[in-house]
Amino acid sequence: MIKExxxxxxxxxxxIHGNFSVxxxxxxxxxxxxxxxxxxxxxxxxxxxxxxxxxxNLALIxxxxxxxxxxxxxxxxxxxxxxxxxxxxxxxxxxxxxxxxAARVNALLFHFGGTAAMLGNYTVNYWAVADxxxxxxxxxxxxxxxxxxxxxxxxxxxxxxxxxxxxDVLGFVKxxxxxxxxYDNLFFKNPMFMHRAKGLAKITKETALQMGVTGPxxxxxxxxxxxxxxxxxxxxxxxxxxIPVLDDGDAxxxxxxxxxxxxxxxxxxxxxxxxxxxxxxxxxMPNPFKWVIPEGEAYARVESSRGEYGFYFVSxxxxxxxxxxxxxxxxxxxxPLAEELLVGQxxxxxxxxxxxxxxxxxxxxx
Amino acid sequence: xxxxxxxxxxxxxxxxxxxxxxxxxxxxxxxSTLNALKxxxxxxxxxFTAVDFVKDNQFELVALVxxxxxxxxxxxxxxxxxxxxxxxxxxxxxxxxxKYEVELGEMFGIKVIGNPDSMKxxxxxxxxxxxxxxxDFDSIKYATEHYEARNVEVKYD
Numbered sequence: 001m002i003k004e005x006x007x008x009x010x011x012x013x014x015x016i017h018g019n020f021s022v023x024x025x026x027x028x029x030x031x032x033x034x035x036x037x038x039x040x041x042x043x044x045x046x047x048x049x050x051x052x053x054x055x056x057n058l059a060l061i062x063x064x065x066x067x068x069x070x071x072x073x074x075x076x077x078x079x080x081x082x083x084x085x086x087x088x089x090x091x092x093x094x095x096x097x098x099x100x101x102a103a104r105v106n107a108l109l110f111h112f113g114g115t116a117a118m119l120g121n122y123t124v125n126y127w128a129v130a131d132x133x134x135x136x137x138x139x140x141x142x143x144x145x146x147x148x149x150x151x152x153x154x155x156x157x158x159x160x161x162x163x164x165x166x167x168d169v170l171g172f173v174k175x176x177x178x179x180x181x182x183y184d185n186l187f188f189k190n191p192m193f194m195h196r197a198k199g200l201a202k203i204t205k206e207t208a209l210q211m212g213v214t215g216p217x218x219x220x221x222x223x224x225x226x227x228x229x230x231x232x233x234x235x236x237x238x239x240x241x242x243i244p245v246l247d248d249g250d251a252x253x254x255x256x257x258x259x260x261x262x263x264x265x266x267x268x269x270x271x272x273x274x275x276x277x278x279x280x281x282x283x284x285m286p287n288p289f290k291w292v293i294p295e296g297e298a299y300a301r302v303e304s305s306r307g308e309y310g311f312y313f314v315s316x317x318x319x320x321x322x323x324x325x326x327x328x329x330x331x332x333x334x335x336p337l338a339e340e341l342l343v344g345q346x347x348x349x350x351x352x353x354x355x356x357x358x359x360x361x362x363x364x365x366x
Numbered sequence: 367x368x369x370x371x372x373x374x375x376x377x378x379x380x381x382x383x384x385x386x387x388x389x390x391x392x393x394x395x396x397x398s399t400l401n402a403l404k405x406x407x408x409x410x411x412x413x414f415t416a417v418d419f420v421k422d423n424q425f426e427l428v429a430l431v432x433x434x435x436x437x438x439x440x441x442x443x444x445x446x447x448x449x450x451x452x453x454x455x456x457x458x459x460x461x462x463x464x465k466y467e468v469e470l471g472e473m474f475g476i477k478v479i480g481n482p483d484s485m486k487x488x489x490x491x492x493x494x495x496x497x498x499x500x501x502d503f504d505s506i507k508y509a510t511e512h513y514e515a516r517n518v519e520v521k522y523d
Contacts, residue, residue, distance in 0.1 A: 038488070038489060039487075039488070039489040039490060039491065042489050042490065044498065044505070046499060047498060047499060047505055050501075051505070051506075209409055209410065209434070210409070210461060210462075211461060211462045212410050212411050212412065212460070212462040214410075223434065225434050230437045231385055231437065297441075299386070299430060299439065299441065308412065310412070310413070312413055312415060312428060312430065314417050322417070323417045323418070325413060325415040325417075325428075327412055327413045327430070331462075331465065331466070332462040335462070335464065335465040336461060336462060336464060336465075365489055
């Protein structure tokens with residue numbers, strides 16, 4: 001007779017970007033119960049933001065999501081612009097789009113590296129991290145920082161692009177498009193990946209909709225929901241694109257969905273660079289050290305690489321936010337989706353399943 | 367859409383923009399409002415949180431529900447008193463509200479009836495002070511009382 005036993009994975013978890021642990025109950029190597037255990041990464045962002053001025057917060061918020069920091073700056077700025085009634089210059093909209101899409105490419109590359117590593121294919125991991133670095137170099141030249149850019153800010157972006165920015169970005173896009181073929185051959189068409197991922201941890205459309213799932217996890221079940229189309233922000237209304245969707249809803253579909261989104265992002269960057277107008281990049285606002293935001297509340301949202309990301313923002317008319325509530329994408333993906341998906345799976349698949357859901361713990365411990 | 371909502375929901379309904387509707391209701395009709403909205407295609411709970419209005423001595427509960435079909439976000443709000451705050455669970459309507467409710471219990475001290483985990487530590491184990499996201503909790507005072515200052519000498523050459 002097989003006895004039930006408990007196993008903790010984490011907090012340095014192999015299948016998640018950050019400190020997070022999962023308590024498993026196992027029978028043999030089959031999972032009978034899974035419980036997420038968060039809190040290892042809690043830095044009280046929401047409380048800290050209430051104690052800092054609007055400008056000081058700009059340095060804090062990119063830290064909420066490490067692999068894709070720019071979405072935080074974008075939603076923060078969009079919420080403030082909505083409350084102040086500011087329309088940002090056209091050029092700034094395009095630059096924002098390029099930065100956000102490049103950040104998505106970076107986050108997805110990071111993600112593919114992690115997923116492949118969960119299956120023992122470490123080459124993809126090394127490739128992805130090295131390719132991501134090429135974009136980080138461009139970010140360094142653009143904003144002065146590699147990972148946390150603090151480049152998008154209320155009213156537009158912090159400064160104009162440097163001479164040669166367009167060529168650098170287009171060069172990166174061309175390189176990545178060629179490189180994608182190699183990624184396909186090594187990983188996405190790899191029989192090892194197909195055998196492991198096909199039919200694994202399948203989510204149905206109904207479950208996904210009921211549990212508040214968004215992003216590639218939802219699109220892989222055949223639901224076409226994307227903030228870039230549904231409530232266009234930045235320069236997305238000017239760009240010509242269609243959202244890819246798949247029907248299977250299993251681990252394979254989730255990964256292929258992300259691969260299609262990576263291709264879409266590269267196309268969007270290309271379009272945005274070519275259509276970018278000349279002009280101002282910042283709608284001049286009074287002294288940033290003394291920003292006072294009118295009373296009111298706003299909810300700003302963007303499509304991150306994992307799904308709908310947003311800030312619910314309340315201002316009481318002072319120089320500090322009254323309350324900011326972060327809508328972390330990974331919250332519904334972990335609780336309750338992952339907890340239910342893991343039941344009945346094999347232990348060796350658990351890190352891979354968690355990785356295909358792309359759970360980012362700082363979005364839960366915020 | 368606003369007209370349809372007005373037919374089924376009693377409360378203050380404001381169309382802020384074509385994609386944002388703000389609905390203010392009394393606290394006893396909060397869950398019935400959400401139930402009615404779910405029937406009107408608002409099937410996804412995007413966020414469930416609270417705001418501490420310390421001047422009014424009230425919490426404002428905020429539920430953001432989204433309709434994929436109509437692409438509208440409804441912000442449903444209600445106020446509850448700050449003394450012995452209690453609400454009823456909405457997990458029977460939106461299952462993913464479970465951990466948001468646990469967070470309300472832990473961060474604001476709001477008891478959620480019907481949620482067995484609501485007062486258990488979710489993020490902060492062994493916390494005994496005021497719930498930390500309340501406005502009257504002073505984090506700087508807490509830090510100075512519980513932790514020693516580090517004596518770091520900074521030298522500028």
